[in-house]
Amino acid sequence: MSSSSAAPTAKPPMRDALVAAAFRLFLERGYEQTTVDDIVALAGVGRRSFFRYFPSKEDVVFPDHEGCLADMTAFLASGAPECEPVRRVCDAARLVLRMYAENPTFSVQRYRLTKQVPGLRAYELSVVWRYERALAEYLRGRYAGRPDGTLRADVVAAAVVAAHNNALRSWLRSQGRSDAEETVDHALGYVQAAFGARPAGPAGPAPGEAGPAALFGGPVEHPDDVVVLVSRRDAPLWRVVQEIETAFGRA
Amino acid sequence: MSSSSAAPTAKPPMRDALVAAAFRLFLERGYEQTTVDDIVALAGVGRRSFFRYFPSKEDVVFPDHEGCLADMTAFLASGAPECEPVRRVCDAARLVLRMYAENPTFSVQRYRLTKQVPGLRAYELSVVWRYERALAEYLRGRYAGRPDGTLRADVVAAAVVAAHNNALRSWLRSQGRSDAEETVDHALGYVQAAFGARPAGPAGPAPGEAGPAALFGGPVEHPDDVVVLVSRRDAPLWRVVQEIETAFGRA
DNA sequence: ACAGCGTATGGCACTCAGTGTCAGTCGTAA
DNA sequence: TTACGACTGACACTGAGTGCCATACGCTGT
Helix, strand or coil, X not given: CCCCCXXXXXXCCHHHHHHHHHHHHHHHHCCCCCCHHHHHHHHCXXXXXXXXXXXXXXXXXXXXHHHHHHHHHHHHHCCCCCCCHHHHHHHHHHHHHHHHHHCXXXXXXXXXXXXXXXXXXXXXXXXXXXXXXXHHHHHHHHCCCXXXXXXXXXXXXXXXXXXXXXXXXXXXXXXXXXXXXXXHHHHHHHHHHHCXXXXXXXXXXXXXXXXXXXXXXXXXXXXXXXXXXXXXXXXXXXXXXXXXXXXXXXX | CCCCCCCCCCCCCHHHHXXXXXXXXXXXXXXXXXXXXXXXXXXXCCHHHHHHHCCCCHHHHCCCHHHHHHHHHHHHHCCCCCCCHHHHHHHHHHHHHHHHHHCHHHHHHHHHHHHHCHHHHHHHHHHHHHHHHHHHHHHHHHCCCCCCHHHHHHHHHHHHHHHHHHHHHHXXXXXXXXXXXXXXXXXXXXXXXXXXXXXXXXXXXXXXXCCCCCEXXXXXEECCCEEEEEEECCCCHHHHHHHHHHHHCCC
């Protein structure tokens, strides 16, 4: 009656109604105190239909993660072989955070739930694990030739996910009031510094927080296998590390 | 009838019998094809007793993880404030791997199970997450004063866990035939190098793969906030990074 | 308009994990 | 011997998840 043909948006059918009903009840009386029967009763649909749209009760809490994961893997698969690998996976992480930041209230509500329901925490871990595996697989491909390629890929992927989660949780605790992009940029910049790549930025020499140029002149080679580096004391560490790697020929 | 009083070993009561029965059935017909009723029937105990010893069906696959986690947290809590934090958590990770290496056949069997049963993978993730949180909490305490203390703690913990898991899985894939300690030392050494700490070793100046001393003399300070570093070209990168951190006063 | 057909939905019954409860049993101290 | 406390088993119950089938809706061809 109320919704038959004059729906403005074309494609939000029963699925969204189930998500809405579920979150109303979860926030009212808690996740574990809400049964699937309660949800389908409020949504006015059959119980069987719930499990047609969501393989489990936990899935209704993360209704868009499957698509988000697909977007991220598509982003990684979409060429750009000239881009430095660590930076590429950091951009992928930024993509994920942007999806969270699109719906701040929803993300904060879900954060409250997952924080206090152990079952949901476990489920979220399995979701995050799939993101991490996608990043690691990409890096394994990029590091295919290197000696410890898979090790480096796994470690970098884990570090990126950890930095992303650190920033995300910080942003969620602020109720979505802080700047999500800025927070995650800072966190990912730390990872990029640790692994010897430039932090994000429009490919310029000084990417935002970098400040003054790190080195006065390039490294000078001595005849007896010695490298001399001269650096300002307040130069950002990642910049120095990068120059060292260049001098050592380990880009 | 068959088992009433002549048990030779004194302290493996019902719990170990349940684990043994469970793994026999899991390996025979698979995890999901085995019900709790099957397990208790084979073990000859009541169904209710299973859930007295294991809160869930998944817990029987990881019967000793609660104790292992307790051991690790105890290790981290046991003083040693003079030890470098990253090295400390690496040693904690080595502790965990040693527990796996104690029962190679059991660990390999469990690996086969968790590899192909999604529910067990998810459960293992929640277990690993608790280890990672324990490491991160320890590091947060050690990095309390630093500017990005919690970020650094989270990232380092994730990197250590990733390196540990990389080595563990490599060892498990080799059916326990490779040297677990050596594998994990190599993987953790990579993390320690990335985060500017000495790899493991008996606290000597040249820890195994280090080779020659990295620096000819210490850094020389110039009056106008400049640091000069002189280094051999073939020096290990982690060593150079460490010296730089020292020179920059960011130990 | 009508028959045919594929898809989406609802209802029903079932399995199985996990929990609360209570009765029985065993070992030990008084 | 009795009394007490811890362990165990049996039963009943809730709730998640699945298989199956009947029905209703929308579309197509005649």
